[in-house]
Amino acid sequence: MNRFFSVFLVAGALFASTAYCASYTQDFGRISNLYTNPDGAIAVHLDTGYPNAIAAGQCSTSSGYWAGLAASNSSLKAALFLAKATGSKVAITIQGCEVGGSWLKILDVYIN
Numbered sequence: 001m002n003r004f005f006s007v008f009l010v011a012g013a014l015f016a017s018t019a020y021c022a023s024y025t026q027d028f029g030r031i032s033n034l035y036t037n038p039d040g041a042i043a044v045h046l047d048t049g050y051p052n053a054i055a056a057g058q059c060s061t062s063s064g065y066w067a068g069l070a071a072s073n074s075s076l077k078a079a080l081f082l083a084k085a086t087g088s089k090v091a092i093t094i095q096g097c098e099v100g101g102s103w104l105k106i107l108d109v110y111i112n
Contacts, residue, residue: 023095025053025095026091028090031084043103068098070098093106
């Protein structure tokens with residue numbers, strides 16, 4: 001009975017640790033390309049790509065080249081334009097897909 005209880009505890013701990021893992025990833029680099037359109041979409045490509053998002057399978061239908069949003073607020077756009085213009089390093093948080101699975105979806109951006 002003691003061995004069964006130990007196995008149950010280990011299995012429970014493994015399940016709990018995977019259930020509470022973050023559902024997002026972060027990739028770091030400089031913005032090498034920036035895309036925007038009149039409808040409010042914005043997308044960026046990092047000079048390092050998005051290896052963490054791709055490895056985690058954030059968006060299996062995306063090529064992994066672009067990360068963006070179909071519609072974005074002005075503060076996120078300003079941050080991305082500023083980072084591109086100044087050549088600053090950024091950390092881009094990715095969670096899921098955007099634009100029908102064509103882009104990795106940006107959750108937030110940190111400018112270093």
